[in-house]
Amino acid sequence: MRMTIFMTIFLIVFALVSFYISKRFVKKLDLSKRIKRYINIFLIINFIGIVGYLVGRYYIDMPNSLYFFFSVPIGVIFLFFCTAIIYDISRVTIEKSSLTKQRRKFFKKSLDLFALFTATALTARSLYEARFVQIEQVKIALKNLKKSYKIVQLSDIHIGGLIDAKFIGDIVNKVNSLRPDVVVITGDLIDIKLSSALDSLEKLRDLKSTYGTYFIVGNHEYFHNIEGIISTVKSLGITVLENENVYIGKENEGFTLAGVYDVFGYRVDKYKPDLQKALENKEIGSPTILLAHQPRYIEEVKEGVDLVLSGHTHGGQLYPFKFLVQIVQPYISGLHRHRKNLQIYVNKGTGFWGPPMRLGATSEITSILIEPEKSL
Secondary structure, eight states, rough: OHHHHHHHHHHHHHHHHHHHHHHHTGSSSSSOHHHHHHHHHHHHHHHHHHHHHHHHHHHHOOHHHHHHHHHHHHHHHHHHHHHHHHHHHHHHHHHSSSSSSSHHHHHHHHHHHHHHHHHHHHHHHHHHHTTOOOEEEEEEEEEEEEEEEEEEEEEEBBBBBBBBBHHHHHHHHHHHHTTTTTEEEOOOOBBBHHHHHHHHHGGGOOOOSSEEEEEEEOOOGGOOHHHHHHHHHHHTTOOOOEEEEESSSSSSTTTEEOOOOHHHHHHHTSOOOOHHHHHOOOOTTTEEEEOOGGGGGGOOOSSSEEEEOSSHHHHHHHHGGGHHHHHHHOOEEEEEEEETTEEEEOOOOSSSSSSSOOOOEEEEEEEEEEEOOOOO
């Protein structure tokens, strides 16, 4: 039932967006009726592709080439919608200006060409950027840490569709080449039914590090049999931190690694995050790193934690979307000092959700070197 409601709302929103683009952008272009008709037909085909994406994502298996064809329309419509809004505002401004009729006509034609070019160029650029996963190198100083450790963070891989076993195998090879002490996966690992993700998950068994791989659930795990996902991930030799902590390193020179369930657990009233439980019996005085999928969970962290590692935001994934994410998340990407003794790093996502498109927010594997805080 929840999935049906989600899909219905999803399609209604995109139908309204398509209608807006047609009426407030395409209709106003200084082009022939035939060309406008072709663009509107493209919008209809694009919407059909969005329907195909949902069907392929959640109901039937399809070849990756077909899945790619169906997933791109989501990004296309979003970028054209953002362009249409800016176009609409600019067009009205030109019409209301005190310029001569001839100058208004000139600026309007220039605006038409620029808007079409921009939307097309941004779409092409976003498809190009999504092809690459960058390794972000970060150094973070922690109080009371005795020696340095390298933590490699993966987040928001979203196994499903184009994120397949080959993609995961490539990620594993890149992680292993970094020779990490610890690997952490901060949620949204799976975004299809568990049975369809098993081949991809199996690749994670090959992750190599000194002290192992640790995983916390994200909000998407709640949609796809969270109990089964936790059990399966554990069977791969990966430790799932379920409101609990472990000590990493040798006695008196390591750090505490804790993990909580995602805040989505509050909504479904199960697998709810519990920081107090997660920090129970932790090594007294040891630096503590908390894995929490959504950055906004940091508001619940009052004491006992030095660094939070999160994901969820995708860095906005497609740049204009960043401004919407900022409404609900305090941090979008990168390293931030939340309070004097509390920092947070937000991974932009190793995979992607929806279209294989990124704009101004590259996919990342984060290589984090935590090191002792130097005395001033």
